[in-house]
Amino acid sequence: MTPQPLYGHPACLMTRLGVHVEAHLTELLVPLGIQPRHFGMLSLLIEQDGRSQHQLAEPLNVHRNVMVGLVDELEQRGLIERRRHPVDRRAHAVHLLPAGRELHAEADAVVTEFEAKMLGGLSAEEAATFVELQKRVSEHVGISHELHPGLRGDLR
Amino acid sequence: MTPQPLYGHPACLMTRLGVHVEAHLTELLVPLGIQPRHFGMLSLLIEQDGRSQHQLAEPLNVHRNVMVGLVDELEQRGLIERRRHPVDRRAHAVHLLPAGRELHAEADAVVTEFEAKMLGGLSAEEAATFVELQKRVSEHVGISHELHPGLRGDLR
DNA sequence: TATTGTTATACTCTATAACTATA
């Protein structure tokens, strides 16, 4: 059997697309003064406010050491705030401030517009299928894109 | 309108999946002593032998400075070889050696097996659709996953 | 004993610029 050409490999397509998205998103968010990771943080806090840094780090796929810096940056800009964690005195509860909520809305619009362009070559139905299949694959390989039930509600 | 949760964003899914694939592929290729990029190089040379370093760098999305090191590594292992370029004396023609062809076959098997597992949650039809849509999106955003017609055949 | 957050260190990776030899 003859080997596949490079971009016949789904794996190569996926890494290439991932790099493409990351790079463009980074550029598009420069005017807002944040990076994709910061957007991710804000998004997670919109979903559930008051998470610990550890709880934020996991779905963002960054180490807790790095998270310190990310939280520092957004806190210094008055977008989020570290408060005392209600049940774990080791942890900080990270809370969204009004300015953070506003910036997130702007960033979300930028990201959404980018996605629309990126998927512009597909019909609405195809795009929906594409996203759906991506979610299925993500789940299958163990990427958590939902809040884990165990992490929802109680702040342990 | 309420903003999307983080992984409702196709863009976030794609970067996350891309990182996942890159990381796992890197691990899986360690026993073969190469990285995903090296696999990409070998794949491109299988498609068309004797490309210049510049011609290899573009589809791999690496700078020509970096390409120097990649070619060095594979050449020192006797997998590829720099020869005089037939029509451009500034350039090197990078050629695949038998050992390189063999290693590529092994690596290709590893990658293919990984892809099968990754897409194992989808039916065959769904997997085909997924890959097809990825190619469509790649093309739409300007990622070249085919040899550019202008680069095929003549070695300019 | 394990975990959260933090800091410092070392390491890797990358981007930039500069140089040569050709075109």
Add this chain to the structure above:
DNA sequence: TATAGTTATAGAGTATAACAATA
């Protein structure tokens, strides 16, 4: 003047380990 390849340097980014406070 522009391009292919090369090299060196500096900067960014990352991983590792260690520590204090708390569980």
